[in-house]
Amino acid sequence: MTHGYIGAGVERDDRHFLDGTAQYVADVSREGQLHARIVRSPVAHARIVAIDVAEALAQPGVVTVITAADLPDVRIPIRLPMAETPDTHKFLQPPLARGVVRYVGEPVAVVVAADPYLAEDAAELVDLDLDELDVVTDITSAASTGTPLVQPEAGTNLVATVPLTFGDVDAAFARADIVLRDRLRVHRHTAVPMETRGLLAEVDQGTGVLTLWGAAKVKHFTRQALSGMLGIDPERIRVVENHVGGGFGVRGEPYPEDYLIAFLALRLGRPVKWIEDRAEHFVATNHAREQEHDFEVAATADGRLLAFRDRAWCDQGAYVRSQGILPALLPAQHLPGPYRWEAFALEVHGVLTHRTPVGTYRGPGMTEATFVRERMLNRLAHELRLDPAELRRRNLIEPAQLPWNFAPTPITYESGDFPAGLDRLLDHAGYAELRRQRDERRARGEHVGIGLAAYTEIGGIGPFEEATIVPRPDGGFVAHVGVGSLGQGVETVLAQIAADKLGVAMQDITIDHHDTDQLAHGFGSFASRATTLAGNALALAAEDLRSRAADKLGVPSADVELGGGRATAPSGRSVPLSDLGEGWGRFDKPHPSFSFGAVLSLVSIDAGTGQVRVLRHLVLHDVGRAVNPVLLRRQLTGAAAQGIGAALLEELLYDEYGQPLSTLLSDYRIPTVEELPDIEVIVEERPTPANPLGIKGGGESGMVGTPAAIANAVADALGPASGARVWRLPLTPGRVRELLRST
Amino acid sequence: MTYTGHRVDSAWLEPDEHADLDLLVNGRSVRVQVPARCTLADALRERGLTGTRLGCEQGSCGACTILLDGLPVRSCLTLAVQAEGCELETAEQAPPSRELGALRRAFHEHRALQCGFCTSGFLMLAAGLLRDEPDAGAARVREVLSANLCRCTGGVPILRAVLAAQRELNGGHA
Amino acid sequence: MKPPPFAYRRPSSVQEALTLAAQAGEDAKFIAGGQSLMPLLALRMSRPSHLIDINRLPGLDELRQSGAGLRVGALVRHATLERDARLTGPWRALREAAALIGHHPIRLRGTFGGSAAHADPSAELPVVAVAMDATFVVRSTAGEREIPASDFFAGPLMTVLDPAELLVEARFPAPPPRTRSAFEEFGPRAGDFAFASTAVTLSTRDDGTVQQARIALGGVDAVPVRAYEAEQALEGEPLTDATVREAAGRAAAGCAPSGDAHASATYRRQLIATLVERALSRLKEER
Numbered sequence A: 001m002t003h004g005y006i007g008a009g010v011e012r013d014d015r016h017f018l019d020g021t022a023q024y025v026a027d028v029s030r031e032g033q034l035h036a037r038i039v040r041s042p043v044a045h046a047r048i049v050a051i052d053v054a055e056a057l058a059q060p061g062v063v064t065v066i067t068a069a070d071l072p073d074v075r076i077p078i079r080l081p082m083a084e085t086p087d088t089h090k091f092l093q094p095p096l097a098r099g100v101v102r103y104v105g106e107p108v109a110v111v112v113a114a115d116p117y118l119a120e121d122a123a124e125l126v127d128l129d130l131d132e133l134d135v136v137t138d139i140t141s142a143a144s145t146g147t148p149l150v151q152p153e154a155g156t157n158l159v160a161t162v163p164l165t166f167g168d169v170d171a172a173f174a175r176a177d178i179v180l181r182d183r184l185r186v187h188r189h190t191a192v193p194m195e196t197r198g199l200l201a202e203v204d205q206g207t208g209v210l211t212l213w214g215a216a217k218v219k220h221f222t223r224q225a226l227s228g229m230l231g232i233d234p235e236r237i238r239v240v241e242n243h244v245g246g247g248f249g250v251r252g253e254p255y256p257e258d259y260l261i262a263f264l265a266l267r268l269g270r271p272v273k274w275i276e277d278r279a280e281h282f283v284a285t286n287h288a289r290e291q292e293h294d295f296e297v298a299a300t301a302d303g304r305l306l307a308f309r310d311r312a313w314c315d316q317g318a319y320v321r322s323q324g325i326l327p328a329l330l331p332a333q334h335l336p337g338p339y340r341w342e343a344f345a346l347e348v349h350g351v352l353t354h355r356t357p358v359g360t361y362r363g364p365g366m367t368e369a370t371f372v373r374e375r376m377l378n379r380l381a382h383e384l385r386l387d388p389a390e391l392r393r394r395n396l397i398e399p400a401q402l403p404w405n406f407a408p409t410p411i412t413y414e415s416g417d418f419p420a421g422l423d424r425l426l427d428h429a430g431y432a433e434l435r436r437q438r439d440e441r442r443a444r445g446e447h448v449g450i451g452l453a454a455y456t457e458i459g460g461i462g463p464f465e466e467a468t469i470v471p472r473p474d475g476g477f478v479a480h481v482g483v484g485s486l487g488q489g490v491e492t493v494l495a496q497i498a499a500d501k502l503g504v505a506m507q508d509i510t511i512d513h514h515d516t517d518q519l520a521h522g523f524g525s526f527a528s529r530a531t532t533l534a535g536n537a538l539a540l541a542a543e544d545l546r547s548r549a550a551d552k553l554g555v556p557s558a559d560v561e562l563g564g565g566r567a568t569a570p571s572g573r574s575v576p577l578s579d580l581g582e583g584w585g586r587f588d589k590p591h592p593s594f595s596f597g598a599v600l601s602l603v604s605i606d607a608g609t610g611q612v613r614v615l616r617h618l619v620l621h622d623v624g625r626a627v628n629p630v631l632l633r634r635q636l637t638g639a640a641a642q643g644i645g646a647a648l649l650e651e652l653l654y655d656e657y658g659q660p661l662s663t664l665l666s667d668y669r670i671p672t673v674e675e676l677p678d679i680e681v682i683v684e685e686r687p688t689p690a691n692p693l694g695i696k697g698g699g700e701s702g703m704v705g706t707p708a709a710i711a712n713a714v715a716d717a718l719g720p721a722s723g724a725r726v727w728r729l730p731l732t733p734g735r736v737r738e739l740l741r742s743t
Numbered sequence B: 001m002t003y004t005g006h007r008v009d010s011a012w013l014e015p016d017e018h019a020d021l022d023l024l025v026n027g028r029s030v031r032v033q034v035p036a037r038c039t040l041a042d043a044l045r046e047r048g049l050t051g052t053r054l055g056c057e058q059g060s061c062g063a064c065t066i067l068l069d070g071l072p073v074r075s076c077l078t079l080a081v082q083a084e085g086c087e088l089e090t091a092e093q094a095p096p097s098r099e100l101g102a103l104r105r106a107f108h109e110h111r112a113l114q115c116g117f118c119t120s121g122f123l124m125l126a127a128g129l130l131r132d133e134p135d136a137g138a139a140r141v142r143e144v145l146s147a148n149l150c151r152c153t154g155g156v157p158i159l160r161a162v163l164a165a166q167r168e169l170n171g172g173h174a
Numbered sequence C: 001m002k003p004p005p006f007a008y009r010r011p012s013s014v015q016e017a018l019t020l021a022a023q024a025g026e027d028a029k030f031i032a033g034g035q036s037l038m039p040l041l042a043l044r045m046s047r048p049s050h051l052i053d054i055n056r057l058p059g060l061d062e063l064r065q066s067g068a069g070l071r072v073g074a075l076v077r078h079a080t081l082e083r084d085a086r087l088t089g090p091w092r093a094l095r096e097a098a099a100l101i102g103h104h105p106i107r108l109r110g111t112f113g114g115s116a117a118h119a120d121p122s123a124e125l126p127v128v129a130v131a132m133d134a135t136f137v138v139r140s141t142a143g144e145r146e147i148p149a150s151d152f153f154a155g156p157l158m159t160v161l162d163p164a165e166l167l168v169e170a171r172f173p174a175p176p177p178r179t180r181s182a183f184e185e186f187g188p189r190a191g192d193f194a195f196a197s198t199a200v201t202l203s204t205r206d207d208g209t210v211q212q213a214r215i216a217l218g219g220v221d222a223v224p225v226r227a228y229e230a231e232q233a234l235e236g237e238p239l240t241d242a243t244v245r246e247a248a249g250r251a252a253a254g255c256a257p258s259g260d261a262h263a264s265a266t267y268r269r270q271l272i273a274t275l276v277e278r279a280l281s282r283l284k285e286e287r
Ligand SMILES: Cc1cc2nc3c(=O)[nH]c(=O)nc-3n(C[C@H](O)[C@H](O)[C@H](O)COP(=O)(O)OP(=O)(O)OC[C@H]3O[C@@H](n4cnc5c(N)ncnc54)[C@H](O)[C@@H]3O)c2cc1C
Pocket: B058, B059, B060, C029, C030, C031, C032, C033, C034, C035, C036, C037, C038, C039, C054, C074, C100, C101, C102, C103, C106, C109, C110, C111, C112, C113, C114, C115, C117, C118, C120, C122, C123, C124, C125, C161, C165, C166, C167, C168, C191, C192, C193, C194
């Protein structure tokens, strides 16, 4: 019997957040702990002539100061095999700069002192003698000959090229009635969770076990990476998760600091704590998104999309970090989107520059690719005098054509109904009426625009997740999973699945995702995978436990009732749960799944200031199956809000010397409630056959189409001439004012 | 070297000295020993009152908002020595003030949080506002809430929760 | 982001504060609301040897209106100005400006004196002080002096104050009859420092023509500046769409902003045209 939790908007227990008792890593303290402060490079590129730590060491409270000379020559490894190439190891980052600094913010030394104030005092006194070198900051020329090399040993600034082709592109272009080509640019921006990163490492003097608090997201990989770099057994490392103040892709990857803080705790034999400050966060935590595309689209006069070509340059920053070439790979996989292309050819380059390394941020690659494609589709619609919705409707892949495969590329769409999704979005928005109102307001001289975007999103990335379900003496169950909670409420969702699959009440389930000690494997929370992978693994573990009971009782597993600490057959015969051992499940997902979504935005522009206001914003996404529609809607809303920030306000600016210009929350402008509309979320549920629970994921979906839809709306509001010049983000008031002037 | 807080009225608290302060937090006396430069946020957190969060330490995010004599302030922009003799209220307050109690319920019901990191600051900001301006209109509430940043919720759920708490406090009609 | 070390003291009279400041030397600083100084300390962009806390000095938090004009004590908080219902007509710009400073908790703490002494080129209150011909009264152990607002600001985050001088109040002279004022600004988000701002005060004659116009601009120079040519375009003229546009155009043409990564020079100039036009149009409509 199930309680029907799956599909219900079960509430999460949030008491600890409401009475201030929730513990984030900064709130954890260990007896005798010391505080680390990282000394970072003040320049983008320089040879390190000398580092003098004598004065820092002499400061009150200072325990040690380390530089690269104190460390073995190790590198932060890449996490996913799919993000590695035979060459990527050449570009990996050492925990402390060795000989050369390559971006502002690169760790150069670490000061450890009795308290954070003293550590900061001493860190200021570490004397860096730097011989400045030329910098690379332009992505399109970064890989050209004559450009200074970011990593001379590698011999090139080109990290990787991702080529994908489908069909006969030249033939398709030859048949085109219309071809449009333009450059489009997505800017550097990133997640900026409200909690900065932080770590606390302690070695148990008795057992020698190293415990690390503060690493979230991919804790099993963090353990493996640390084990390799520190040269200690993975069994002797415990990675413990606390409450986390937002992850969004950037938190919890293994960073230089994870190694440094663990190294220091081992070396000093005392707990060492490091809390990133906000200025550090803006140069130390992964950046994302910066890329430029040269995109060319071919279509027929009646609005049939034929083919596209794309050449793109994606910034990797100064080193390849744990996410490898994902910054180049993911845009490539999302450029085709949900349309019936006859052919395409794309070539995406990942390049190095002297800036903070790049990783993934919510909706990675897909957000950028969607912006590029959907902007060009709007230009095309305009040229063809077609309504933008109509152009899309004519070209969306039809349900009867699914599964759709752009062979030989790995891009495959399993299930869904894209045209129905788009129609539902338009219905919900009242599209016809909205257009009428827009025209009316335009006639009064206002600048109002509607923008649309449709997209596909990768999700459910493997390789696999495991889960175990262990009966507790009190009659409840502990479910161990390898994915992390980053503040999304994934633990609630997983408890719903486990409870339903066991046929018990949710109160009887404890989801344990905190500790690497409890489960041998785990790949973590990224790419909207946590619910799909861990959820299905849990379902299998529950089934395993039930069938063990069934075996003992000699009845079919569907007939077993669990509860009160016993498994009971219809006959009344029962066995204690403690006799069953633990249920184990492993869900393998060799191929990712793609899901469909669409966004509509209505904006107005203040012609005097160039300020864009988002009046309405609607997000539709096919999540396959919503295990918890309430939590899911919140995710979609929050992601869309971040997308609005990305589209209009947020930008990590650099000057030509590679100096970052947005290093505080006052100049990296994330939207406040005054800048955000009441976001309207439409959840489509078209279960995928690719996993038993039918889940496609939705943690990032609100983001993916948002910048594209807003850019299209702004272009619409600007009118055709200026609108055609919307080719880059963000659409800050200054940029929009500039575009208005050119009407 | 340590000396008691009120001496700062008549002698310098030197950079290497600590002041012994009696802070009145949530109606209880909390003793802290801090140098002049210690922020109020750090002083509270060091005494285990970690519900006051730090998201930027320079006044931009509002995560550290507490009530000082009933009014919301950024505790990262106040020195601990300046808070002596003031009444402080933080997210841990138990039992909660009328406003905080209503806000906690409303935040839960209206799902005004995800990661929860901004929650303490928003609760205290709103508690201060609803106490000081019980009849603030929706536009005013929205404007005041723009003081704090939330990266997870999209902001509007928080606004909704605060307006609901206000309705409750005003007896169901506001 | 922890403040560097300093000595701290909290005097209880203005005289004592002045003596301490004189003794503590060049690197001592007063701390008022702390809303500008504390962020600078956190970033270690300011390293005072001594901090003299003026929050408990008596008599500096008064806001007095009389026939002679308006006196704003150095410790008057932005929120006090924002909420003072007396600040209408000629004083309205002061209230409107205060309401636009940062955010509610910032305004509850931040002070008039701190805003003036901090001298951020984008700050609101200095622009209003310049538009309203305010005079700053400053004191030190050497005595008292009065400095016109137009001479007070020396550059970005710089004033003509000596380190040991305390700003005690601002005096706003009584305006001619039928004076009204307005403040406009634009920043990218609610509460952000403005890219550009303007404070306008206008006195009109019986026939509706402008007797005296004062237009000050913020965010377009190292210090708040007057838009003299725009003022001249209005004086002696009636307020019409045409004169408003002319004045706005002259204000924009006459200023020489420098650009930065967040707002270009051209953009700031465009904003000035928009903001001056909006302030004047409001005053025109309200007549
Ligand atoms: C998030 C945020 C947003 C903000 N937004 C804005 C904004 O939009 N517009 C704006 O104008 N301001 C803004 N501010 C700053 C705020 O207005 C400050 O209150 C103000 O600039 C300084 O006032 P204070 O009393 O806090 O001064 P403090 O920070 O205490 O002092 C500032 C400086 O003035 C000196 N000083 C203070 N009082 C005196 C005195 N009586 N005599 C001599 N010297 C003195 C101090 O020594 C110090 O150098 C913002 C602040 C924050 C944190």
